[in-house]
Amino acid sequence: MSESDQVAIPNALRLPAEWEQQSAVWFSWPWRKALWPDCLQKVQNRLIELYTLCAEFQPVHILCPEADQEQLRSMLQGKDRKEPIQVHSYASDDVWIRDYGPIFLRNGAGLIASDWHFNAWGEKFPCFDRDNAVPLWISSYLGIDRQTESLVLEGGAIESNGAGLLATTRSVLQNTNRFQGEGSPPILSQSDWESLFERRFGVRSVLWVEQGLSGDDTDGHIDNILRFAPDSRLIYASESNPQSPNFESLKELKQSLIADSSNYLNGYSLIALPMPDPIYHCGQLLAASYTNYLVLNGAVIVPTFQQAKDATALRVMSDCFPNRSIRAFDCSEIIREGGGLHCLSLNQPAVS
Template sequence: MRRLYMPAEWEKHYGTWLSYPYNPDTFFEKIDDVRDKYVEMIKWISLGEKVHVNINDEEMEEDLKKRLKEKDVDPNQVVIHRFPTNDAWCRDHGAIFVKDLDKNTLVALNFKFNAWGGKYPHDLDDQIPTKMAQYLGVERIDIDMVLEGGSIDVNGEGLLLTTESCLLNSNRNPHMSKQEIEENLKKYFGVSKILWLKEGIVGDDTDGHIDDITRFVDKDTVITVIEDNKNDDNYDILQENYHILKTFTDIHGKPLNIITLPMPDPVYYKGDRLPASYANFYISNYAVIVPTFRCDKDRLALEILQSVFKDRKVVGIDATDIVVGLGTFHCLTQQIPLLF
């Protein structure tokens, strides 16, 4: 049987793949600041690895190049691809990369993408995994199952975290049982145990992606967000997940270490609650890039994460305008593992 394996995010990357933000139906009047913070993210990632960016047209390319120059980003560290997308969420519409342990090769997994249950156009996004695989010259496996990269998190040691609210949602794979979904996760990501949490946070249009609530930070440790305000809509959701987390064990039966992160103060846009969460950080080779939200909990969240990631610089970037698009830095990024 073929042995595929998804490395943990903190393992060394060959690079990071992104899609440049532009969609006016996603970012509205915020697009200029969104692009400014986005290129700040690119700068920090580029200090440790190559950054690949999908763009739609010449206007986007010129805008990106101008901003990269303004922020003094090394142009040799950024590869621009004329691969048009519907939106910026490369974690979900891009290929998910795994290793073939027998051949020692990289493999691009192309799960079906239906824009989080058919919520948005996705005709261009559907083509991105194929183009990524072709550019890198790696094998592509097409999988008859809807799955987004933000809905899973792995520890590189046999465990995969996900949520029932997303993967078992009838708008994803109504023809598949929970057991069939688990079998595919084990087969393609090289894991032996699936850890199911319940609901995602309020305002998350993905139906509850794991990368907004709980993340592996090493092989036996998770970091999870907690809401202290009992009157907040997220309080009960996150308490339930926290209590479930306490029952989880690794593949050897050992309980997981659990570190808690605060939730930021609620962020709203035109009266709607946004899915602002410090858990949506991205672990690059050089830095851990953390969304901040102009509130007094930002500093505490950064301090907690810096205490966890001692070998990397933890960088907070204001994501108050980016989260108007209903995601932040982890949602925007997709890592390409390093083979050797």
Template sequence: MFFLPPEWHPQSAVQLTWPHKGTDWSYMLDEVNECFIEIAREISSRQKLLVVCKNQAEVQELLTDCNMENIVFSEQDSNDTWARDHGGITVLDNGGPVILDFGFNGWGSKFRSDKDNIITKVLCDAEIFNPEVGYKDHNDFILEGGSIESDGKGTILTTSECLLSESRNPQFSKTQIEDYLKTWLGAQRVLWLNHGYLSGDDTDSHIDTLARFCNENTIAYVKCSDSEDEHFEALSKMESELKDFKTKEGVPYKLVALPMADPLFFENERLPATYANFLIINSAVLLPFYGSKKDKEAQRILQSVFPDREVIGINCTSLTKQHGSLHCVTMQYPEGVIS
């Protein structure tokens, strides 16, 4: 029986796919490297860090302040850096980890993804993962890690805008997609959000930009309080949907409202800055900061939700310039995957 562990499940490692000159980061490589270095430092001080990179020697020179004993490298090329969406999704099968290698098509063929789509297979073939870790090829089904949230108890939270997109799996109906998630992720039910988006988002409303499980009974979500903001109506409708959701026991979820990030613009385009794009790791939560007074407000709110973890802010303004944030560039692996 497959089981998709929640993000707070004990982890063995987190993957970063490092930017290089052949990616869209080429014009701002130094700037984005600073963000990646900070993420790498916080992760490697607590657990293993898997770095996929085009040139290992170049990246090693950047990581002198990190715990190098905790860093595992895999030298391979990539189209981009969004490990959340091209990384393998790990399920537990009777307690043993299995990497599910779903297809990645650049968020509905918006961007090239041929190199990214083979990264997980290369990692498995190179024996980066422990020998007992299973591998299953699911490249015939498009599924990005940022599009699903698990409570660890059989509930998957997602958005209809993404999973029902005609550019993902048009051959499947909503019922068939639900059945697929139940079969391979061990889901017992799927909660669908039909509203909510962020301007500048390329992912068709990934759930990890909007609403996140913090534990099996708590959902943190982006709340827009400014009626003049373009997101107000859609996010208000999303909030109403969340209020209608109930746990498997029939109890309303504890909802934790995160502030809407102050508008960020680059080249006259509003960027998808969101505090929902945090990463839970062993003993800490990494929270994207955007150089705003709301950063500390979001940190205070999440610290109350995760009293046993340190909530650490990381400036992710650079990541938003390519329409993502902190959670989007990471993928966690539960204990047992990497030694």
């Protein structure tokens, strides 16, 4: 599927690829000091740079508590930008809007917001009710229909090629912590999920991967290890260091992708994207990955970590997105809370 292709599924919803045309990108402003105990100001400064970088290519929306808007607007003042940055009064619980925000679907010439339940990755963290309500707020603001689901599903847990193929991990979708609480539905089988994705997303095939990265609070989101790219490319995280905690799992990932080359991935070029050297904070392994990049209209923003491998990752991404500007963005501070650029952002597809 090339950058210009938009393969529609007749009379059905479609989960677009992220390299298709977008109308905006959404973010949530970090404001809870407890979540960023030693680096809140640094992260806020970095995100101001991210917002203005994104605004070179498309409009930006930021959810921000009313009490913090004066600070945010002051920090944005004087920053050069081609597209508007709009600040909205909404106090989300955390910044990872990819996971709790709406999953945007194409419905002919329009959009639908798919609203799944969010439980903070298996109730690992308290205070997620406001995050869980973000799809309702955004769909109301945009004036688009909302499709609600009682099951837990995070946006970073799925990856779409825009043409009916979806990738995900068993370690997330079949994790018992996504099915907690009284009245919670039973754990879905793979075939149950596949049927649900077909009905809700217009997906025809699902590429199942066993697990994600070690140290990932999400239990292994797909966006940290595998991404589709234009012209039938599949980018996957690759680890060459046998001492790395992710060496064995990523070796198995490569083997499984090669084995699938005659099935769903027939015709795909498999592109290895190196993993950064392991990064630890307070003794804990962090889920740092170059595959957690952000695609925009005309650009790809790639996370970097002040390592020699950054340059290699940027070269690989340039080969995979030859028609877009490749921009490096230092995520050394942001990764401390467990996520990257893709986790922080939510692409809003354009409508015809």
